Structure formats: structure tokens, C-alpha cells
Amino acid sequence: MATKRPSTTPTVEPLEDEIIAVRPAVSNKPVRVGNERYMYFTERDLNRILSNLDGLRQTVFPGSTAEHELNAQKQPHFPSVCLIGLGRCGSNIALDVASLVYNARNFYLHEFNSQEKQTREQELRPMRWIKRSLHFKNSNILKPVFLIEPLVMLGDLDKDIEGRIRFSNRAETSGFLRDYTKMKIMDLSEVHAGGAGNAPILGQYLAKIILNKDTQRFSNADWKFIHSYLIDSCGIKANQSRLYFYIFSAGGGTGSGMASEFGLAQQYAYMSKTFDTRSLPENEENRGHSFVFEPIFTSGICILPNISDHGVEMSEALHINAGRLLCKYLAEEWDFSYNFDQDEKSDASAMHRIRPWNAMMLISNDIMRYAEETDDGDIQHIDVSTMEKYANQYISQQIFNILTAQAVTTDYDENYFRRAGIDIGETIRLDANDLFMSLAGPVAVAYAESVMPGDLSATEKLKLFEKQATPGLDIDDLFFRSIDLPHFNKITQAIEGISLLPIESTRYREILAKYKANGYNASDIKDLHFFNNCSSVVSIVSLPKDYKLSYMDLNKLKSHLNSLFPNTTLKRYALVIGASANISLTTLIVKSPCLSDDFLTLIAAYIKRCFAVDNYRFDEKLDEAMLDFIRSEQFDEGLLDSMLHEFENPAKILDTNWYAIKPMYEKKYRELINNKDKFVSINDIRLSRDSVKKAIKYLREIYRHKISKTRVISLYQQSSKAD
Known part of the structure; x- marks a missing residue:
């Protein structure tokens, strides 16, 4: 369907309080992207947004709204x-x-507290500074914060989510639910309480109902507070949250379908405010809280299903669901980052190029299988819940490390980084703006950790610019373990390794063995597309407090990154002190993971099942054609048209009558959103053949990524002449 764009002819519009604003004229019709319409509800009343944020703040910081406390201090900030x-x-x-x-x-x-008791009589100035910085006061107004405590939102289309959370093992111990007031449960049962039936298109459609409906019409009073926090207030001073991580399983129905819709609604609200040039009137209640341009960074954290497990057929619905999500995301990422025409660079065009997240981190559920293989275990005797438990542990480790990497320590001066060969300008806080510039598209994670070498307290501690390497720490081994197949660290009990394998596990294990045997010579391993086509990397080094790495170790780390990722445009570094008892290394690998075997397999499986014409669904012609579409100099779109239907067929992953289910959900939409102008059919959210083409174009772009090398030139350089 052709996209009808709003006119960009400026119109002068009188607003309240005689404020005149000049802005592009906007059509009354819903914004369309392809065959999909954006009609997300966004609260426009700033006073109502602030009131809703205050309502959420009261539950996140209980006791901070008493009259005497409000007079004594400012309102607490959201995490x-x-x-x-x-x-x-x-x-x-x-x-x-x-x-x-x-x-x-x-x-x-x-x-x-233990240290305070021991030094109460002889309290030193540093301890007094720590107490002031961490709010050690005889008050219950603010709890001391030692690490970043994120605001946690939990949502499911299962009406029993609250019971499942409250009676979990984690919730029953240590008074966790009682004390951690920053965790909120999104009760969405009044829209739907029976799950999405492992069909992501239904999860997506139900999310549209939730996000298109006026929040004032929800019976659950808490939803409007959460909606104003997640959707309406991104970028305003009253909402200090800048990093948002959406965690979900790609192979399911609810998470896979809902996550991208929630992300798109947030991006749509943020972009709408960004391109709105009106000057809103301020009063005493909202003064200073109007929208200001504050970058936010959002990332999906996507759990991919098992692929190469024994006895698993490649036609499983889990793989099809995951492939749909990946195809949809690449198409949206292509539109946002690469698909520019000369006549489509206006603000109105930007509103048609919304992607759900800035980046999407990929973590394979095969993590546990590889870990068991490494330990000579038998994967057939590992139950599903145990696999999920350890996969969740790995994911939690990575999120925890990213959360703690909020600031580069000031304990190191500029000379330290210079001696290590790292420019201080390359070091980052992992705040929204730096992540926005460094991470985009699919991202994989490499992780490893080591215990603190020896007891340095008994010997002279390593000086800041000591030329020798840190005693007992093997930075080469630490880096190698981070890119190795997932495995258990028997000393730290952590799961290490790479979150998504570049190629099939047997071949990758052989290449790694050769890499290590040759003294970490990357001549072979760097040719893998996973490393060679990577556009940027972010490396996070986490150290125990009172511990320093030598600059030689940091220089080794940089050398490994340079040799393994030869075509990166950006290399960013972050140092985190005191957030862990161990030394850990986290490396985020950007864009090139979409060229991994698992990623391509999932996309091809989805296209083959839900788009393919006739016998292309059953033979290998479409699989081979997908590889040719990526490799060939020219993309033969005509050949693709002959192999695929125009729209996906959701019935291919359901063992029931799709045409009987469709009107049931559309009736629910009409009943809950009683506005025929806002009606969206399930047909409108189907992926199209055009989406597949955009996903392939994105893969082609990354497949051809390379950078030019800097060459020293001089006006005084003389060319040698033969006598």
C-alpha cells in the first residue's frame, strides 16, 4: 500500500496564552509505515503527566511524600x-x-556498616565523605544506594503474573518484594488474561490494544502512572530515566509480540516531542518540566531459542517466532539507518522511520548446552527449567555489568590511558548519549571474569604506572575465555563465553584452538564475518575496589580488540571500580551478529514457513537463494517476488483455524477502543514481502561493511626514482 505522507507546508497556529507556534501541518490520518498504522495513545497534558509521575514516585519511594519531608528535601529522582x-x-x-x-x-x-562499627571512635575523613555521599543519615527518607538500582517493570498477558512473582523462590527470601519498591507489576489482565497462545502476531495485536487505548479508560489506576513513565515522559526533566532495557524471549508469543510494540510506542512518543516545535505554556505547577532534548537509549535483550539441540526439528514454532521478530527488527533498522532517498529527509519522513530500540542484544538459549558439553555432560539429562535457570544467570550477569558501568572512574588520570594506548576521549560512561552513538542494530555479548590475583595487601600494591603486568592476571586468557564457547568458570561460578556463536560450534571450537595455539594470532579467526564486519565494539572492564590494572594489561586488551575487529569504526572503553568482587571483561559486538549462522537460520526458517510459494517451502532452493541474495553484487528482487507470497500467513504456525481466531481478537479491539477511526485489523500488522526485502538489504549492507585505513602522507615524501 502506498504511504501517504503529511504535508510539510508550514502553518501558523494560535495556542493558549497567545503563544504562536510554527510547525509542519500534520494530517489527521494515522501515521503509516508500509501497511502498518501508528495510533499509540500519548498523553499531551503536561500537568497530568507530572501528576502521574508523582503517583508512581510515591510508590517507588514510599514515605518521601509526607509534608515535612517534602519541605525538607527535593523530590527523589527516578533511577x-x-x-x-x-x-x-x-x-x-x-x-x-x-x-x-x-x-x-x-x-x-x-x-x-561493619567498617563503621570498627572505626566509630577513630572515624577518618574518607569514611565521613562516603557516609555523606551514600546518604548515611538517621532517616528513612532515602535508602543508601551503593549500586544502580533500576526501576523494574514486569508485564505478561497472564492474569496470574502477580501470584507467580510473589510466590517465586526469589520473592520468598530476604524480604525482597517488601523492600525492593522499585519493582512494579503491570497488570494487563483487563485487556487479555489468557496469554498469546505462542503466536507473536496475537501478542503484538494485544499490545496495540493496550497502547492505543486511552489510559484514563483503564480500571487499573496504576497503569496510567506506568504509561506516563514509560511512554509519555521520555525526555522531560521530571523523568530522569535515560536507559531502558526490554527483556523477552524471541520464541514465545507474549514477549516476542509485545516487546517491539512497547518499544515503538516509546520511540513514537519521544520522536513526536522531538519534532514538535510548539512552545508550551508553563505555570507554577509545570515550570521547568517541559520537554527538553535529552537522549534516551533503549535496547531489546532478546533470548533466542535452542537451534542445534539434539532431537529438535528446525520447523519448530519457536524458531519461526524468533525469525519473525528478527526479520521485523532488521526491516525497521534498515528504514531508520540506511533507507534514505533524496526527497525523504524531512521531519515528517523521520516519523515514518521508527525502530523499536536503538539496539537489540542477542543471547542464545544454547548457552547451557555448550556449557554442559564443555564439562562432558549429557544435555539430554538436563531439564528445561535448569537450562533456563543458567541461561537466565548469564543474562542477569550481563545486565548487571552494564548497569554498573554508569561511570568511568576518576581514579585514573589522562596519563594512565595515554600510557595504555587508549585516548581518554574513547573512554565512556555508559550513559544514554554514548550508547546511542556506539550501539545500533543486533548486538552480541562476550564475557569472562577472574578472581583478584593474590592478596596484594601483604605486598607493595601495584603502582599506577608500573611497567610490568599485573601479578597473577592473564589478560590474554581472560580475553580468550570471553569469546570462547559458553562454559562454567568453576572458580567464580559464573557462565562465561560469547552469547551467540559466529558459526557452527564444532568449526568454531577448532578455530579457537588454532587461535590459542598460535599465541593469539587472529589471522584466521578475524576473517569470520562476526568479527570482520563488526562496525563498533564497547568494552567494559570491571575491577574490585582498591585494585588497579597495569597499563600494559590494558594495552594488551586494546591489541586483542584491534586484531580481532579490524573494521570497527568505533572502539569504546569503560572502567568500573568497586561493583564486583572479581575482575570481569564484557565486550559488546555490534551489527555483525546478524551474519551468524543462528541468526540467518532463524530468519530463513520463518520466511520459508510463512512466505514461501508452493514447493519452496520444502526444498533447499529458498535457503540457497537467501545466501545468494546476500552475497551477490545485485539484489534480484524479481526472483524473490517469484518465491514469496505478498504477506506472511500466520496460520502456518498455528494448529487451528486462523480465520476463526482473527475476528475474535478484532472484536475485542472494537469493544475496548470504541472509536472506528482507530481500528486496526490484524491484517494490517502482518509482515509483508517488502519487510523481507528490507531485512535482506540490511544483511547485504553489513556483509559489505569495511573501513578505509589511515595512511600517512607528506608533502616532503619523495618517491624513489630509478637511475
């Missing part, structure tokens, strides 16, 4: 980070992270 766990898998992982942060905070609180 800079928010985790949104959607579906059963996503909500479980978000709960794990919240529990991890809660326990870490309690551990450090206990440690600092």
Missing part, C-alpha cells in the same frame, strides 16, 4: 535505568536482575 521484562521468560530474568542488585546492595551495606 537512570529501567528494565522492562515482558512475557514469562522476560519477567523472570528481570526479577533475577532485581534480586541480584538487591542482594549486592545489602552485601555492601552490611560491609560498610
Whole structure:
């Protein structure tokens, strides 16, 4: 369907209080992207948004709204980070992270309290500074914060989500639910209480109902508070959260379908405010809280299903669902980042190029299988719940490390980084703006950790610019373990390795063995598209407090990154001090993971099942054609047209009559949103053949990524001449 864009002819419009604003004229028709319409509800009343934020703040910071407390201090700020766990898998992982942060905070609180008792009589100035900085006061107004405590939102289309959370093992111990007031449960049961039936298109459609409906018409009073926080207030001063992580399983129905809709609604509201040039009137209630341009960074954290497990057929619905999500995201990412025509660079065009997240981190559920293989285990005797438990542990570790990487320590001066060969301008806080510039598209994670080498307290501690390497720390081995197949670290009990394998596991294990045997010579391994076509990397080094790496170790790390990722445009580094008892290395690998075997397999499986014409669904012609479409210099769109139907067929993943289900959900939409102008049919949210083409174009772009090398030139350089 052709896209009808709003006119960009400026119109002068009188507003309240005689304020005149010049802005592009906007059509009354819904914004369309392809065959899909954006009609997300966004609260426009600033006073109502602020009131809703205050309502949420009262529950997040209980006791901070008493009259005498409000007079004594400013309103507490929302955490800079928010985790949104959607579906059963996503909500479980978000709960794990919240529990991890809660326990870490309690551990450090206990440690600092013990130190305080020991030094009460001879309290030194640093301890007094720590107490002031961490709000150690005889008051219950603000709890001391040692680590970033994210705001955690849990949502599912299952009406029993609250019971499932409250009676989980994590919730029953240590008073976690009672004390961690920053965790909120999104009760969506009044829209739908029976799940999405493992069909992401239904999860997506139900999310549209939730997000298109006026929040004032929900019977659940808390929803308007959460909606104003997640959707309406991004970028205003009253909402200090800048990083949002959406956690979900790609193979399910609820999380896979809902996550991208929630992300799109947030981006739509944010972009709408960005391109709105009106000057809104201010009064005493909202003065200073109007929209200001504050970058936000959002990331999906996508759990991919098992692919190469024994006895698993490639036609499973889990793989098809995951492939649909990946195809949809690449098409949206292509539109946002690469698909520019000369006549489509206006503000109105930008509103047609919305992607759900800035980046999407990919973590394979095969993590546990590879870990068991490494330990000579038999995967057939590992139950599903155990696999999910350890996969969740790995994911929680990565989120926890990213959350703690909010600031580069000031304990190191500029000379330290210079001696390590790292420009201070390359070091980052993992705040919204830096992440916005560094991470985009599919992202994989490489992770490893080591215990603190020896007891340095008995010997002279390593000086800041000591030329020798840190005693007992093998930075080469640490880096190697981070890109290795997932495995258990028997010393730290962590799961290490790469979150998504570049190629099939047997071949990758052979290449890694050769890489290590040759003294970490990357001549072979760097040719893998996963590393060679990577556009940027972000490396996070986390150290125990009172511990320093030598600049030689940091220089080794940079050398490994340079040799393994030869075509990166950006390399960013972050140092985190005191957030972990161990030394850990996290590397985020950007864009090139879409060229991994697992990623391509899932997309091809979805296209083959839900789009393919006739016998192309059963033979290998479409599989081979997909590879040719990526490799060939020219993209033969005509050949693709002959192999695929125009729209996906959702019935291909359901063992029931799709045409009987469709009107049931559309009737629900009409009943809950009683406005025929806002009606959206399920047909309108189907992926199209055009979406497949855009996804392939994105893959072609990354497949051809390379950078030019800097060459020194000089006006005084003389060319040698033969005599």
C-alpha cells in the first residue's frame, strides 16, 4: 500500500496564552509505515503527566511524600535505568536482575556498616565523605544506594503474573518484594488474561490494544502512572530515566509480540516531542518540566531459542517466532539507518522511520548446552527449567555489568590511558548519549571474569604506572575465555563465553584452538564475518575496589580488540571500580551478529514457513537463494517476488483455524477502543514481502561493511626514482 505522507507546508497556529507556534501541518490520518498504522495513545497534558509521575514516585519511594519531608528535601529522582521484562521468560530474568542488585546492595551495606562499627571512635575523613555521599543519615527518607538500582517493570498477558512473582523462590527470601519498591507489576489482565497462545502476531495485536487505548479508560489506576513513565515522559526533566532495557524471549508469543510494540510506542512518543516545535505554556505547577532534548537509549535483550539441540526439528514454532521478530527488527533498522532517498529527509519522513530500540542484544538459549558439553555432560539429562535457570544467570550477569558501568572512574588520570594506548576521549560512561552513538542494530555479548590475583595487601600494591603486568592476571586468557564457547568458570561460578556463536560450534571450537595455539594470532579467526564486519565494539572492564590494572594489561586488551575487529569504526572503553568482587571483561559486538549462522537460520526458517510459494517451502532452493541474495553484487528482487507470497500467513504456525481466531481478537479491539477511526485489523500488522526485502538489504549492507585505513602522507615524501 502506498504511504501517504503529511504535508510539510508550514502553518501558523494560535495556542493558549497567545503563544504562536510554527510547525509542519500534520494530517489527521494515522501515521503509516508500509501497511502498518501508528495510533499509540500519548498523553499531551503536561500537568497530568507530572501528576502521574508523582503517583508512581510515591510508590517507588514510599514515605518521601509526607509534608515535612517534602519541605525538607527535593523530590527523589527516578533511577537512570529501567528494565522492562515482558512475557514469562522476560519477567523472570528481570526479577533475577532485581534480586541480584538487591542482594549486592545489602552485601555492601552490611560491609560498610561493619567498617563503621570498627572505626566509630577513630572515624577518618574518607569514611565521613562516603557516609555523606551514600546518604548515611538517621532517616528513612532515602535508602543508601551503593549500586544502580533500576526501576523494574514486569508485564505478561497472564492474569496470574502477580501470584507467580510473589510466590517465586526469589520473592520468598530476604524480604525482597517488601523492600525492593522499585519493582512494579503491570497488570494487563483487563485487556487479555489468557496469554498469546505462542503466536507473536496475537501478542503484538494485544499490545496495540493496550497502547492505543486511552489510559484514563483503564480500571487499573496504576497503569496510567506506568504509561506516563514509560511512554509519555521520555525526555522531560521530571523523568530522569535515560536507559531502558526490554527483556523477552524471541520464541514465545507474549514477549516476542509485545516487546517491539512497547518499544515503538516509546520511540513514537519521544520522536513526536522531538519534532514538535510548539512552545508550551508553563505555570507554577509545570515550570521547568517541559520537554527538553535529552537522549534516551533503549535496547531489546532478546533470548533466542535452542537451534542445534539434539532431537529438535528446525520447523519448530519457536524458531519461526524468533525469525519473525528478527526479520521485523532488521526491516525497521534498515528504514531508520540506511533507507534514505533524496526527497525523504524531512521531519515528517523521520516519523515514518521508527525502530523499536536503538539496539537489540542477542543471547542464545544454547548457552547451557555448550556449557554442559564443555564439562562432558549429557544435555539430554538436563531439564528445561535448569537450562533456563543458567541461561537466565548469564543474562542477569550481563545486565548487571552494564548497569554498573554508569561511570568511568576518576581514579585514573589522562596519563594512565595515554600510557595504555587508549585516548581518554574513547573512554565512556555508559550513559544514554554514548550508547546511542556506539550501539545500533543486533548486538552480541562476550564475557569472562577472574578472581583478584593474590592478596596484594601483604605486598607493595601495584603502582599506577608500573611497567610490568599485573601479578597473577592473564589478560590474554581472560580475553580468550570471553569469546570462547559458553562454559562454567568453576572458580567464580559464573557462565562465561560469547552469547551467540559466529558459526557452527564444532568449526568454531577448532578455530579457537588454532587461535590459542598460535599465541593469539587472529589471522584466521578475524576473517569470520562476526568479527570482520563488526562496525563498533564497547568494552567494559570491571575491577574490585582498591585494585588497579597495569597499563600494559590494558594495552594488551586494546591489541586483542584491534586484531580481532579490524573494521570497527568505533572502539569504546569503560572502567568500573568497586561493583564486583572479581575482575570481569564484557565486550559488546555490534551489527555483525546478524551474519551468524543462528541468526540467518532463524530468519530463513520463518520466511520459508510463512512466505514461501508452493514447493519452496520444502526444498533447499529458498535457503540457497537467501545466501545468494546476500552475497551477490545485485539484489534480484524479481526472483524473490517469484518465491514469496505478498504477506506472511500466520496460520502456518498455528494448529487451528486462523480465520476463526482473527475476528475474535478484532472484536475485542472494537469493544475496548470504541472509536472506528482507530481500528486496526490484524491484517494490517502482518509482515509483508517488502519487510523481507528490507531485512535482506540490511544483511547485504553489513556483509559489505569495511573501513578505509589511515595512511600517512607528506608533502616532503619523495618517491624513489630509478637511475
